[in-house]
Amino acid sequence: MRHNPLALGQTSIIVLFFGTLFISGCAPFSHLTWISPEGHDGPQASQCGACHVEQYQEWQGTAHAGAFTSKTFQEAAGSPAKEECLRCHAPLDINTGKTEARFFHQKEGVTCISCHLSQGKMHGPHPISALITPHPVQGNDPFYLSPALCATCHGETQTQWQKAAAGQQIRICQECHIPTVQRRAAKGTNLFSKILVSFDEKFQTRSHAITLENMVNFPGSVTITTRALNQGKDAPALAITISNNLPHDLPTGTFGEKEIQLALIFLKEGVQVAEKTVVVSNEKQPLAAGEIKKLQIPLSPAATRADTLRLNLERHCESRAGRPPIILSATIIDSVSEAFH
Template sequence: MRFFVTLILCLIMTSCGFGHLTEVRNQDSHAPTAEECGSCHVEQFAEWQQTAHARAFVSPEFKLQSDQYQEEECLFCHSPGSVQNPEREARSYNREEGVTCISCHLYEQAMHGPHDSGALFSPHAITKNSKVNSKKDSSQLCGVCHEETYEQWRSLGATKHYPTCHGCHGVSVERPHTRGTDSFSNILVSFEPVHRVYSHYLILPNQPEQGTGPEIQLDAMEADTIHFRLKNSLPHDLPTGTYGTKELFVVLSWRQPDGTVVEKKKINISSVLAPGEEKSFAVIFPQKEYSRDLSIDLYRFHHSTQKATLIGSYPFAMDSF
């Protein structure tokens, strides 16, 4: 019975024509869009939409740093065709999608993924590829564009074990690769197994206890001065990246016992911290009765938008000093 159902579905799917899902025609400015992929890979599409990859081409930061797209050497990494293609060709179409589905997954007319297809029928060609998974090989794929960061990670990995790019920046989830959106597609994916994979939503990790995040330590408190250190325990620069202006700052917030913030101080950190590098700071302490609780927040500042991204928060109980 299952063979009969499979045969019928195969005939139907073949007649529908899904070849466009793995076809790129540069001369016609044609390629599958992220929305087309998202019709079956619903969760992955929703996750990708929240990432910097989806905004790689349209972000104000890139517009500023590329001189309104005039710096052509930047275009491949912000609107790539296939990062697996050694020719490093940028797309001339669908550029607003930035680093999109086909950038990482489509190469030589097949979608490359971490597992073989387990669905009842695959509407497009699928190739299992070790570079599109959570293992060490996957960092090579990230390294095509994040070259400097990848080389730092690879070099430091010779003396100490560090997680892969996905190991730090990915969120582990369990799910099948596709999800049906109607009765017909539900039948197709009903036999697909559940895999443990990494989400397409990428995070900024803050796990100093595992040696995979920036560390802030309070060293001493003397008279009205507090001394603390910021250490980069990441296997790459902080902030990372090869191009553009990079700037960090910290905000110290003192609170009353009820949590009310009574004083804040901001300290700019203008230079990039190399792996293992530390910077020490001294800050005048506020009134003694407000000294019970302190939090130090670490931010990256973006000049194009004049906004900051929170990297991590570090709470301290001052009465322990």
């Protein structure tokens, strides 16, 4: 038996308490699914965070949470922001398969209810095991495990992905972008709620921290090979081949002034002797899925005397000043001097 008699005793009191409340028509949690008839008021993320503590903490600070407040979005969308932009940057309900603007708590951007609240119920991917759910739940909804959810807003990337897949089985968005976690859907914050949630099953699910930082150095996403040219002669150079092994463009998405740069750092006995940065691609001229780019980089005499070369492939974004570049791939070659002498 999983639970001790005391917990069961207390639980039945709680069941009775909530049961009485619900039966008496005074549902204490009805605000969680309530949207005003004119659509100007509705639930807030922090209210969900009272029980879904981890999901709320993970989501805060992500690009999704900042999709409306982002400075570049504010500048581009006008004031008040155009309704057509709010469709994806502050949406109401994507479960319907189409997107429409939300006219309350817009600062929350792509928020809990955007992805989960539809037709008065909270939709999610798992079977429901809770004794009592404070809001109506529609479990086992396959939409949450499918790339179709991401495609509601990332249509352009989805088209690239479909082309790369070309009928084969390849990884879906979630598998690369969102780490898995093991947990219960809700967390207790006081004695009563702790006992209540102890009945819920734990399951494998995914974090809500959908950020590029969370997937740094994704193995094999981009590969780089180098070869020395004109060894020992007048015009030494490096031939570099970069392959985009991702199932979408590098970078993907047409907004935000993104640039992929290759930084070459030449070291001799641990001290930097030369440095060079080349632009590999940007959102206007991305590398398509599977595309290979060849670069020829002339080297200074100092660079050819280096013993070690560090290659960092970095994603920069002008519109997010202050965000450190994301390292997509880092390679160290420790036989540079032999190649040239």
